[in-house]
Amino acid sequence: xxxxxxxxxxxxxxxxxxxxxxxxxxxxxxxxxxxxxxxxxxxxxxxxxxxxxxxxxxxxxxxxxxxxxxxxxxxxxxxxxxxxxxxxxxxxxxxxxxxxxxxxxxxxxxxxxxxxxxxxxxxxxxxxxxxxxxxxxxxxxxxxxxxxxxxxxxxxxxxxxxxxxxxx
Numbered sequence: 001x002x003x004x005x006x007x008x009x010x011x012x013x014x015x016x017x018x019x020x021x022x023x024x025x026x027x028x029x030x031x032x033x034x035x036x037x038x039x040x041x042x043x044x045x046x047x048x049x050x051x052x053x054x055x056x057x058x059x060x061x062x063x064x065x066x067x068x069x070x071x072x073x074x075x076x077x078x079x080x081x082x083x084x085x086x087x088x089x090x091x092x093x094x095x096x097x098x099x100x101x102x103x104x105x106x107x108x109x110x111x112x113x114x115x116x117x118x119x120x121x122x123x124x125x126x127x128x129x130x131x132x133x134x135x136x137x138x139x140x141x142x143x144x145x146x147x148x149x150x151x152x153x154x155x156x157x158x159x160x161x162x163x164x165x166x167x168x
Contacts, residue, residue, distance in 0.1 A: 002027055002039040002047070009052040012104055013118045021119065022049045025126035028154040035084050035134045044094045047133065049126060050101045057103035072110055073125040074101045075132035084134055100129035120160050127154045 004023040012018060026047050030039055038045045050056075054070035062068040064076070077098040102125055111121035131147055138144035152162045 006049045026130045029127040029130035048099045054105040075129040081135040098133040
């Protein structure tokens with residue numbers, strides 16, 4: 001069973017049930033991958049999402065990626081990619097799939113630049129982060145295109161427009 005826990009470091013904008021939104025976003029992303037069975041697996045499959053501020057994300061980005069600047073989302077997978085396929089059959093009681101951390105000020109700024117709500121942009125970033133937790137990346141064009149296609153499908157299932165569509 002998929003469990004998504006959110007933790008707000010400080011209040012995030014919008015009157016939104018971030019816990020529910022994060023769960024929907026993670027489930028929508030996972031459902032489109034070869035690891036969809038994890039959502040209904042016998043062990044508890046947990047994703048932790050931290051709604052942080054830019055300072056916290058900058059420190060994490062510096063400490064773990066060597067980039068001393070904030071970024072919109074960081075993902076910290078806890079399961080090796082080669083073990084993901086066997087996780088749904090695990091007899092462990094709980095599996096931490098990984099952590100996702102979003103930066104409030106960066107999300108707010110990017111949402112304004114894109115002309116979308118903070119909630120929709122953050123949902124996109126949670127979908128993106130969830131895909132990273134199950135081994136997707138965008139280090140090359142092929143990986144980026146595959147990941148973006150999954151993001152667009154997951155967001156559409158949540159009623160959110162394609163974030164990569166060219167705006168006129």
